[in-house]
């Protein structure tokens with residue numbers, strides 16, 4: 001267990017102690033079968049990895065260091081114990097890599113549901129992850145800090161997760177054996193950019209992680225900051241998996257779950273070409289928001305300009321909807337971060 005969790009599993013509560021002068025960031029994410037993964041598509045290791053990666057990526061986007069994570073898991077009665085073991089292998093493998101303790105959680109049996117909802121005819125798997133991080137007081141990088149004239153940057157390459165998901169949907173058998181976290185599988189084993197986020201704490205004005213896609217997440221950042229943006233199409237780094245697809249640019253602009261970081265910084269900031277081994281690309285400029293103007297403009301290769309609408313990523317909502325629409329819509333809404341000051 002890391003030093004941040006003073007007391008973990010086995011007592012009534014975990015006790016966490018942030019470093020002196022630090023404050024605490026908390027994020028929570030639901031991972032739902034048929035919404036975020038499918039039992040017949042995803043190896044359990046990938047499901048465990050992905051549900052933790054989402055939380056750690058949110059911490060990275062604040063410039064926070066992880067302190068502890070918590071996992072509540074509901075599984076149907078007939079689920080083989082092996083599935084949970086393999087899920088935990090994936091979850092704990094990523095936790096170990098980032099030296100973060102699983103400091104508590106809960107397990108329950110999920111209620112049986114009709115065959116219409118669960119193909120297995122029992123219940124659904126639901127995992128809730130709470131990730132707790134720490135950041136020096138007042139230094140968390142927020143979405144609302146972007147300033148007119150800032151340059152816009154992103155880490156890594158975009159569209160790979162959406163491209164891999166598309167080939168998974170085409171041929172789900174091909175991927176059953178990817179049971180180990182491996183680079184080159186951005187959908188199955190995304191890599192939260194914690195080390196990069198920490199380094200950017202002193203350089204970035206505003207930051208967000210790319211969970212819903214560049215167009216959607218940049219819109220969030222611009223709205224929070226009260227600014228607009230111009231993106232240079234030619235500068236957008238397209239992932240090699242997306243490059244072979246029919247619509248590489250669409251995947252890079254709108255594909256979700258890349259978990260790269262999107263940030264802005266002043267023009268005098270010295271942004272390295274690589275941080276912690278991850279390439280950084282300058283992809284655009286923050287500008288003034290116009291009352292009737294588009295929030296984001298895409299400057300195309302032939303010097304044309306077109307509005308870029310938020311065309312985000314909807315997980316599997318198009319495949320199958322679980323539960324009442326209003327509830328699932330609310331669940332899909334990002335939870336606001338709590339800043340304990």
Ligand SMILES: [Mg+2]
Nearest residue numbers: 058061209211
């Ligand atoms: Mg986020």
